Amino acid sequence: MIDTTTTWTIAQMADDYDVTHRALRHYEHLGLLAPDREGQRRIYHRRERTRLALILRGRRLGFSLEEIATILDMYDDQPGEVGQLRYLLSQIGDRRADLERRRRDIEDSLRELDELEQRCAEDVARLS
Amino acid sequence: MIDTTTTWTIAQMADDYDVTHRALRHYEHLGLLAPDREGQRRIYHRRERTRLALILRGRRLGFSLEEIATILDMYDDQPGEVGQLRYLLSQIGDRRADLERRRRDIEDSLRELDELEQRCAEDVARLS
DNA sequence: CTTGACCTTGGCGTCAACGTCAAGCAGGAT
């Protein structure tokens, strides 16, 4: 069952995901996160955590926060209209192409790394 | 056979790789490229082209130019000393771990994209 | 009531990765 009751403070979020609270506020400022308020204090629900996880993965993959914003929008509330759905499908296609290109880049890099390692290991063997 | 004679101007490089000459000079300033000179003019050889390709791939993958510099160093002139070789091997390990993490991130993203697309396609089918 | 921990909103600072002039050289075409 999905937990919809637990909430977190900014400090817990920062701690759990290893980001600064400054970063969290920055993401909020850009509209990537929208925590509730309890008086003045931010309170983060489940939704914000999954969004933050997406943000951080996007960052690791080298997306800009602006790109990440459009990605988050894609996952947000599904549109009920066919035109919007078609648009979303095309966006998905774009994203997929992008990711697949990156994957190719990574696999090429890994292959080259393998070669280098092998040459390197041979040299070590020869010299010792 | 490998071409070692052809050379290129900064404009040709910029054109071939779709970067500005400003970027090329920037990479040179950071030591990522080191074209020869013919009088004042920069002339780029084969080596610079492969390096530039590596730089751009690194950028697509979200590496900083500083990280890219260390990657390029790895591929540069193999060290002849065992200590250096061991160090290089450890660096290779680090890089590989990094790349593999990115690959996992990408594959996760692609899977989620697939799910979203499927839900989306079902909605379109239902509505039309 | 004060202290301390934790939070808030500004707002300036910084670093990377270039962009964007400005001013000038060098060599071929008119």
Added chain:
DNA sequence: ATCCTGCTTGACGTTGACGCCAAGGTCAAG
């Protein structure tokens, strides 16, 4: 001779993604 094209070296500007205070609110513990 001058013009144009393509290059050169500065050097200041910009954008993104925060870092880093300052100044103050809130609330439980002592």
